[in-house]
Amino acid sequence: MSNIAAKAKELLESKAVQVVIGYEAGPTGVVRPAFITDAAKADSLIYNENCVQNLAMYLTKHEVKHIGKMGIVATLPVMRSIMMLISEQQVVPENIVVLGIAEDGKLLDIADMNVMHSHIEKSNLGNPTKDQEKLAELNKLSIEERFKFWEQEMSKCIKCYACRQSCPMCYCIRCSTDCNQPQWIPVQSNTQGNMDWHILRAMHLAGRCISCGECGRACPVNIPCHLLTMQLSDQAYNYFKVHAGTSVDMKSVMSTFEPNDKESFII
Amino acid sequence: MARIGVFICHCGENISATVDCGKVCEAASKLKHVAYATEYKYMCSDPGQSLVKNAIIEHKLTGVVVSACSPRMHEPTFRKATAEGGLNPFLCEMANLREHCSWVHEKGEATTEKAIDIVRTLVEKVKRNAALQPIRVPVTKAALVIGGGIAGIQAALDIANCGHKVIMVERSPSIGGHMSQLSETFPTLDCSQCILTPRMVEVLQHPNITLYSYAEVEQLDGFIGNFVAKIRKKAKSLDEKACTGCGLCITKCPQKKIPNEFEEGMGFRPAIYVPFPQAVPNRPVIDKANCTYYIKGKCKVCEIVCPTKAIRFDQEDEVIDVEVGAVVVATGFDIKRADFFPEYGYGKLKDVIDGLQFERLASASGPTNGEILRPSDGQKPKNIVFIACAGSRDPAKGIAYCSKICCMYTAKHAMLYKHKVHEGNAHVFYMDIRSAGKNYDEFVRRAIEEDHVNYIRGRVSTVYERDGKLIVKGVDTLLGAQPVEIVADMVVLATAGVANPGAEELAQRLHVSYDSHKFFAEAHPKLKPVETNTAGIFLAGACQNPKDIPDSVSQASGAAVKVAALFSQSELTREPLVAAVNRFGPPLYSTCVGCFMCQPVCPYQAIEREEIKSRDGKVIKSLAKINEGLCQGCGTCVALCRSKSIDLYGYTNEQVYTEVVALLNDY
Numbered sequence: 044m045s046n047i048a049a050k051a052k053e054l055l056e057s058k059a060v061q062v063v064i065g066y067e068a069g070p071t072g073v074v075r076p077a078f079i080t081d082a083a084k085a086d087s088l089i090y091n092e093n094c095v096q097n098l099a100m101y102l103t104k105h106e107v108k109h110i111g112k113m114g115i116v117a118t119l120p121v122m123r124s125i126m127m128l129i130s131e132q133q134v135v136p137e138n139i140v141v142l143g144i145a146e147d148g149k150l151l152d153i154a155d156m157n158v159m160h161s162h163i164e165k166s167n168l169g170n171p172t173k174d175q176e177k178l179a180e181l182n183k184l185s186i187e188e189r190f191k192f193w194e195q196e197m198s199k200c201i202k203c204y205a206c207r208q209s210c211p212m213c214y215c216i217r218c219s220t221d222c223n224q225p226q227w228i229p230v231q232s233n234t235q236g237n238m239d240w241h242i243l244r245a246m247h248l249a250g251r252c253i254s255c256g257e258c259g260r261a262c263p264v265n266i267p268c269h270l271l272t273m274q275l276s277d278q279a280y281n282y283f284k285v286h287a288g289t290s291v292d293m294k295s296v297m298s299t300f301e302p303n304d305k306e307s308f309i310i
Numbered sequence: 311m312a313r314i315g316v317f318i319c320h321c322g323e324n325i326s327a328t329v330d331c332g333k334v335c336e337a338a339s340k341l342k343h344v345a346y347a348t349e350y351k352y353m354c355s356d357p358g359q360s361l362v363k364n365a366i367i368e369h370k371l372t373g374v375v376v377s378a379c380s381p382r383m384h385e386p387t388f389r390k391a392t393a394e395g396g397l398n399p400f401l402c403e404m405a406n407l408r409e410h411c412s413w414v415h416e417k418g419e420a421t422t423e424k425a426i427d428i429v430r431t432l433v434e435k436v437k438r439n440a441a442l443q444p445i446r447v448p449v450t451k452a453a454l455v456i457g458g459g460i461a462g463i464q465a466a467l468d469i470a471n472c473g474h475k476v477i478m479v480e481r482s483p484s485i486g487g488h489m490s491q492l493s494e495t496f497p498t499l500d501c502s503q504c505i506l507t508p509r510m511v512e513v514l515q516h517p518n519i520t521l522y523s524y525a526e527v528e529q530l531d532g533f534i535g536n537f538v539a540k541i542r543k544k545a546k547s548l549d550e551k552a553c554t555g556c557g558l559c560i561t562k563c564p565q566k567k568i569p570n571e572f573e574e575g576m577g578f579r580p581a582i583y584v585p586f587p588q589a590v591p592n593r594p595v596i597d598k599a600n601c602t603y604y605i606k607g608k609c610k611v612c613e614i615v616c617p618t619k620a621i622r623f624d625q626e627d628e629v630i631d632v633e634v635g636a637v638v639v640a641t642g643f644d645i646k647r648a649d650f651f652p653e654y655g656y657g658k659l660k661d662v663i664d665g666l667q668f669e670r671l672a673s674a675s676g677p678t679n680g681e682i683l684r685p686s687d688g689q690k691p692k693n694i695v696f697i698a699c700a701g702s703r704d705p706a707k708g709i710a711y712c713s714k715i716c717c718m719y720t721a722k723h724a725m726l727y728k729h730k731v732h733e734g735n736a737h738v739f740y741m742d743i744r745s746a747g748k749n750y751d752e753f754v755r756r757a758i759e760e761d762h763v764n765y766i767r768g769r770v771s772t773v774y775e776r777d778g779k780l781i782v783k784g785v786d787t788l789l790g791a792q793p794v795e796i797v798a799d800m801v802v803l804a805t806a807g808v809a810n811p812g813a814e815e816l817a818q819r820l821h822v823s824y825d826s827h828k829f830f831a832e833a834h835p836k837l838k839p840v841e842t843n844t845a846g847i848f849l850a851g852a853c854q855n856p857k858d859i860p861d862s863v864s865q866a867s868g869a870a871v872k873v874a875a876l877f878s879q880s881e882l883t884r885e886p887l888v889a890a891v892n893r894f895g896p897p898l899y900s901t902c903v904g905c906f907m908c909q910p911v912c913p914y915q916a917i918e919r920e921e922i923k924s925r926d927g928k929v930i931k932s933l934a935k936i937n938e939g940l941c942q943g944c945g946t947c948v949a950l951c952r953s954k955s956i957d958l959y960g961y962t963n964e965q966v967y968t969e970v971v972a973l974l975n976d977y
Contacts, residue, residue, distance in 0.1 A: 131905040131906070131907070132904055132905060132906055132932065133903065133904075133905065214903060215901070215903050215952055215953040216898065216901060216903055216953070217901040217953050217954075217955075218953065219952060219953060219954045222954050222963075224964050225963060225964050225967035225968070225971075227954075227967075247952045294910065295907055295910070297907065297950070298907040298908070298909075298910045298911045298950055299910050299911075300911075
């Protein structure tokens with residue numbers, strides 16, 4: 044039995060939590076999220092290099108959070124998502140137990156949010172190297188070329204909103220795409236409307252994206268939409284020296300103003 | 311089915327000279343849902359307004375678009391006319407054909423086209439207007455006056471005399487402010503204390519005024535008509551009811567060498583003290599930082615000698631909440647001290663003093679009993695130099711503004727000196743003499759012509775000491791920039807008036823805006839000089855910018871009238887153009903998810919947290935709630951709300967969206 048399974052079992056048996064959110068192997072061996080409420084079933088929890096999904100998105104889902112206190116298997120992006128969700132008052136720290144996982148796959152002892160904060164502070168908070176390289180490549184293109192690239196990518200979008208559903212920061216109970224009075228984003232899929240949607244999504248995540256890349260992974264037509272939000276988290280850091288999801292009382296860069304804020308991006 | 315009426319105004323020739331109003335009218339009448347369109351030379355005139363009223367009745371209109379000037383100008387006029395026609399006034403919109411079209415464009419087809427476009431968007435908008443009702447908020451009829459200087463005193467007395475309760479908070483142990491430090495006042499040379507003290511006593515004795523001296527405002531919450539102020543009453547270490555003000559403790563206190571703030575450091579006071587003999591309230595306080603008992607743990611001489619046993623060493627600060635409907639900020643100003651000026655000796659030259667120190671020297675109750683004596687050796691100065699504009703009007707020193715009062719008080723100082731030291735010579739270095747005011751210039755002329763004060767137009771480059779004398783090096787620009795050197799016994803700097811230390815923090819606590827010099831900002835430099843940007847908070851006196859006594863007093867009375875006007879009604883009505891978070895029935899209650907991104911962006915602190923609870927008290931949901939008393943309808947929260955849960959009445963997302971779509975679509 045892995046450390047994670049043992050810890051989950053202990054938490055469930057002691058009733059410290061009512062559900063543990065983690066990963067398990069599905070019937071065909073594909074990793075899938077697991078919601079363990081019975082200590083006897085904790086053995087099925089696994090952790091390996093395929094366990095990449097950002098589980099934090101389940102913390103705000105009605106069906107999960109109403110089970111009770113939640114334990115969650117958390118890699119760095121998940122921990123950062125949790126910090127972000129706490130700072131945006133969507134998760135109550137007392138309601139969750141974090142089963143932190145270090146970069147080498149070992150179980151961390153995350154006793155409280157302060158421990159988690161110091162672990163996150165020590166970690167590399169930039170965008171993943173692979174994505175950063177792709178961004179640098181795109182940023183080298185002229186504006187017209189870049190626009191063409193995105194136009195082409197967005198033309199593939201089928202408006203399934205998997206990017207939204209997979210994102211832990213997209214927790215609104217009504218998304219602005221669901222508003223129809225007025226209809227801000229067209230319902231049907233067309234290049235212009237798809238771009239409207241992706242720009243809106245990126246702007247709503249400006250300064251909030253924790254660079255997990257989940258939206259890009261979730262996309263069934265392989266649009267690298269995570270690059271848009273990663274570009275914004277990069278810019279947010281460059282302008283304001285703030286990485287999203289590092290502390291429980293982080294002030295949102297988009298809604299706070301400091302007199303010494305850079306304003307060079309204002310045309 | 312909407313039935314919209316469009317009323318196109320020529321505004322004399324203001325609109326019709328560049329816009330073809332007939333064409334606009336024709337185009338408007340063809341728009342969908344427009345039941346009636348007409349044009350008229352002056353729509354705001356009485357017959358013009360009747361046109362609107364009658365058309366509403368005759369054509370059973372459901373909305374009105376008046377295509378005329380800016381809504382800033384005549385929206386109230388036409389909303390009133392709409393109401394008189396029997397429609398809700400908020401179903402009337404203004405299409406701005408003047409400022410947004412005719413005044414800024416040449417005559418031509420395109421200008422008329424644009425006018426039609428403007429009308430079209432407003433017709434689309436008004437179809438979606440809701441019949442709004444004005445907001446009513448109750449008013450607490452008590453005012454908070456912060457600061458007990460002459461401005462605060464005047465405002466408090468005026469408000470109290472209107473029959474309203476006043477709470478006055480003063481930071482120092484006594485009210486009176488800077489005016490109590492002054493010797494004589496310009497332009498009449500009457501004694502400052504003699505005219506001020508009766509007012510101070512009146513404040514203390516007024517049945518409507520509660521005075522908290524030695525207290526500070528820690529926090530101000532709420533909104534116009536309904537503020538709650540947190541006031542910290544600092545421990546005076548004294549039972550004020552038991553104390554009779556006999557002053558025995560003051561004479562017996564062994565600490566006697568504490569620089570006296572009231573005497574501007576030129577005299578000393580004990581650790582238990584009243585700032586000056588005429589202080590109000592005339593009860594001592596213990597200065598904990600300098601008291602032997604608080605430093606070393608023993609002494610208690612004052613407690614032993616006190617005949618009524620009024621000393622309370624264990625007294626602690628008390629924090630109280632008071633409810634008020636309006637606030638008058640009258641926290642006054644400060645001056646730059648001599649140490650600000652390297653060229654005038656960094657404050658190290660004992661005989662280079664500032665204006666307030668001179669006031670104390672000249673004051674009959676001052677450290678020299680009104681004799682002008684050098685601080686260094688107590689000798690009468692035979693040659694005295696006054697330097698006007700010390701710091702003021704000097705962008706290099708960061709003070710570009712004119713401190714306004716210095717020209718007059720420098721003339722006064724020179725006169726007082728000449729009246730007291732008949733054989734002495736007074737020299738004044740000045741840049742310009744700014745003596746606008748009733749009897750002010752006559753006063754300066756008197757100083758020059760009757761009292762023979764030597765006015766030299768030029769600046770002083772340096773002051774230094776040589777053989778016990780001060781060498782003042784300046785220039786006379788009226789004699790072709792000729793260098794002037796005066797061997798003086800004393801130099802008085804008319805230093806710049808600056809904001810009080812702590813003004814910035816106070817402004818932030820009160821949520822009022824302030825300028826780059828930390829002076830509090832008025833809502834409009836000309837038309838709202840007494841109001842701040844926060845409704846219900848008014849300014850009086852030199853906390854706004856340096857002011858003399860008459861200006862401070864008149865502004866204080868102005869502020870008092872604003873407060874009295876506010877208190878003349880039991881309820882406030884205001885335009886309902888405010889933001890609101892959507893609310894429905896259970897289980898959703900609202901689409902707001904409670905991320906509270908909107909809270910820090912609100913410039914008016916209008917966003918609160920609301921908790922929806924089940925019957926057993928469990929919190930089901932936290933969401934944002936907008937206090938409609940505080941909201942000014944700026945719409946910043948609307949832009950920040952990701953789930954579009956906030957909407958602004960009168961400018962809803964839907965209204966603005968349809969306006970844009972109307973512009974984009976062909977018609």
